[in-house]
Amino acid sequence: MKIRLYGNKRGLSPLIATVILIALAVSLGAVVMNLSAGFLGGNKQLSDQKECTGMKLIFHDLNGPQVTFSGAGASGSLGFVVNHVGTEPIPQLRLIVIGSKDGQTTTFVSDLDSSITEPGIPLSKQIAYDYEVYGNPNQVEVVPLANRGTKKLACLGGEAKYIVQ
Amino acid sequence: MVIDQTVKPDEKKPVPKDLELPLSEGEEKRRIKFLTKEILDRIGYGLSSQQFLNILFVQSGASLFLVGLINGLKVIVSVIVSYILNQVQLSVRINRILMSIVGLFFGVSIFTLTIAIHKKSTTLFIISFVIATIIAVLYGTLYQDWFRENLEMRKRGFFLSRISYYGLAITGFSMLVGAALADRFSDSNRLAFELFGQSLRLAGYAVVLIIAAVIFMVGAFLLLMINEKSSKKTQGKPIVMITAETWKEFTSNKVLFVLFISSAIISIVQTLATAYYGIFIYKHFSDTAFGGFMNVAVIFIIALLTSIIGPIITQFNVRAYGKFPMLVFGTMLIAIGPITYWYNPNLLSISAAMFLSTIGSAICGVSFGLLTIELIREDLKESYTQLSNVLTLIPYLIFIPIGAYIAQVHGMSILFLILSATLVATVVPLYMYIIWAYNARKQKI
Numbered sequence: 001m002k003i004r005l006y007g008n009k010r011g012l013s014p015l016i017a018t019v020i021l022i023a024l025a026v027s028l029g030a031v032v033m034n035l036s037a038g039f040l041g042g043n044k045q046l047s048d049q050k051e052c053t054g055m056k057l058i059f060h061d062l063n064g065p066q067v068t069f070s071g072a073g074a075s076g077s078l079g080f081v082v083n084h085v086g087t088e089p090i091p092q093l094r095l096i097v098i099g100s101k102d103g104q105t106t107t108f109v110s111d112l113d114s115s116i117t118e119p120g121i122p123l124s125k126q127i128a129y130d131y132e133v134y135g136n137p138n139q140v141e142v143v144p145l146a147n148r149g150t151k152k153l154a155c156l157g158g159e160a161k162y163i164v165q
Numbered sequence: 166m167v168i169d170q171t172v173k174p175d176e177k178k179p180v181p182k183d184l185e186l187p188l189s190e191g192e193e194k195r196r197i198k199f200l201t202k203e204i205l206d207r208i209g210y211g212l213s214s215q216q217f218l219n220i221l222f223v224q225s226g227a228s229l230f231l232v233g234l235i236n237g238l239k240v241i242v243s244v245i246v247s248y249i250l251n252q253v254q255l256s257v258r259i260n261r262i263l264m265s266i267v268g269l270f271f272g273v274s275i276f277t278l279t280i281a282i283h284k285k286s287t288t289l290f291i292i293s294f295v296i297a298t299i300i301a302v303l304y305g306t307l308y309q310d311w312f313r314e315n316l317e318m319r320k321r322g323f324f325l326s327r328i329s330y331y332g333l334a335i336t337g338f339s340m341l342v343g344a345a346l347a348d349r350f351s352d353s354n355r356l357a358f359e360l361f362g363q364s365l366r367l368a369g370y371a372v373v374l375i376i377a378a379v380i381f382m383v384g385a386f387l388l389l390m391i392n393e394k395s396s397k398k399t400q401g402k403p404i405v406m407i408t409a410e411t412w413k414e415f416t417s418n419k420v421l422f423v424l425f426i427s428s429a430i431i432s433i434v435q436t437l438a439t440a441y442y443g444i445f446i447y448k449h450f451s452d453t454a455f456g457g458f459m460n461v462a463v464i465f466i467i468a469l470l471t472s473i474i475g476p477i478i479t480q481f482n483v484r485a486y487g488k489f490p491m492l493v494f495g496t497m498l499i500a501i502g503p504i505t506y507w508y509n510p511n512l513l514s515i516s517a518a519m520f521l522s523t524i525g526s527a528i529c530g531v532s533f534g535l536l537t538i539e540l541i542r543e544d545l546k547e548s549y550t551q552l553s554n555v556l557t558l559i560p561y562l563i564f565i566p567i568g569a570y571i572a573q574v575h576g577m578s579i580l581f582l583i584l585s586a587t588l589v590a591t592v593v594p595l596y597m598y599i600i601w602a603y604n605a606r607k608q609k610i
Contacts, residue, residue: 014487014489014490014600014604015600017486017487017490018489018490018493018494018596018597018600020486020490021486021490021491021493021494021497022493022494022497022593024494025494025497025498025501026497028498028501028521029497029500029501029504029505029521031517032501032505032514032517032518032521033501033504033505033508033509033514033518034509034514035509035511035513035514035517036509036511036513036514053448053449053510054448054449087448157453
């Protein structure tokens with residue numbers, strides 16, 4: 001016996017078929033457009049944010065990464081030189097220092113003023129760092145900040161990272 | 166790619182094993198030579214992929230405007246050359262000699278492209294690119310005709326009769342190898358080697374393009390070694406002229422006219438989008454996933470392989486839903502590609518979007534083909550194809566520079582948004598109009 005796959009010989013009216021197919025295309029589009037690249041691992045999916053594209057920092061290398069610590073106590077400071085190796089200008093930088101004080105982990109975060117970074121141009125900064133409050137630094141990160149409307153977006157994945165030996 | 170490699174929906178189906186004809190020893194040798202040439206060509210296409218060339222063109226100092234223009238120019242030149250070829254009849258013997266020479270020149274033009282990129286000379290690049298495009302169309306058309314004449318379908322064997330499918334896999338694989346080499350030996354980490362006592366340092370992309378050039382030249386040389394079938398001279402294809410009758414049919418049939426406009430818009434959108442996809446991926450994901458050229462290769466291999474299943478999906482669904490609704494669906498799927506690049510550019514979403522976009526292209530291609538059969542008289546079909554190809558050049562000349570200008574001034578993301586919006590806002594309503602007009606015409610008949 002022959003089994004007919006499409007029972008109705010007349011089929012769908014073109015208009016209904018069009019509406020069904022448009023709905024299908026729109027839903028497929030919605031799914032695809034909202035897929036994220038989380039499977040790619042690490043923080044990399046965050047650097048895929050549209051606003052973060054082309055933003056990539058590295059510490060300038062001159063006999064090792066250019067991150068320096070000076071002073072002591074409350075009058076301490078931290079200096080660094082970063083290179084922007086991406087393609088788009090970075091509106092602002094955020095400095096994150098993970099330290100340790102009396103066995104406790106401390107976090108120093110500062111959004112740096114006048115830190116617009118152009119591709120290919122190194123940026124040098126000297127920032128006040130209170131050793132009495134934040135202790136000895138263990139890790140220094142400089143993260144690009146992008147703008148999304150009025151909000152700031154941290155472009156993780158494009159940051160320069162230095163682990164203190 | 167310099168020559169676009171896709172599976173054509175109207176391509177002849179391979180012959181089943183039991184219908185294949187037995188081959189003599191000489192014929193078997195010829196078949197092996199043909200097969201070797203085909204494989205070499207496919208490897209060459211993969212290594213000299215259009216996407217790689219676009220990226221390298223930008224790296225050699227070209228603006229995005231220029232990239233858009235050159236991609237549009239490629240299409241225009243291809244249409245003009247195939248039109249001229251159609252008007253000129255060449256005997257088979259001339260074809261063969263000409264093909265080998267043309268093939269050698271094709272290799273040379275790829276080589277000069279490499280020099281242009283290496284020397285960062287945009288002028289040399291443009292000249293080489295246009296020459297390569299002209300030669301590619303000449304070479305492709307002449308070779309296909311000659312191949313058909315000299316090795317009939319029933320003597321091609323399993324692999325050669327399915328070369329349009331296996332060829333995609335070969336092209337894809339060579340694209341991967343090319344991308345790996347280009348990434349491994351970047352400009353700052355050139356490949357150092359000694360040749361004839363001289364130490365050379367070449368970037369990976371230069372090595373890849375030189376290999377492609379050599380492969381094309383070897384392929385062309387191989388043609389000279391293939392004996393022709395017999396002394397019998399077969400005539401080439403008949404000349405196809407654009408007649409007044411075709412023009413009358415074209416202007417009097419509203420459905421046909423609207424179909425032409427929508428297909429021209431789709432074609433322009435695809436040309437512009439494809440011109441910038443590779444550059445966008447390379448620029449935005451050089452530190453992500455596989456990195457640099459490899460990301461581009463992987464995403465375009467997805468598109469390449471999808472082009473195999475696209476026509477199969479279409480043929481099933483056209484029967485169930487009808488041709489016009491499928492055209493609307495196909496257009497919407499094509500629009501998903503550029504809009505994803507604008508809205509959520511990450512490798513996963515872009516890969517999925519490219520998959521859908523390629524299926525959309527196949528749906529539109531197959532539906533257009535079926536509609537042309539339905540709407541045009543058999544004797545006017547070829548002439549109509551010529552006419553629509555030539556007429557498409559007018560919107561190309563206007564809109565490709567505009568699109569390229571948008572990419573240059575407002576960026577690729579905005580261009581992608583505009584391309585998607587154009588498809589949804591102009592082509593979809595046009596199809597809705599066709600559905601209405603076609604039904605009205607049918608009822609009238």
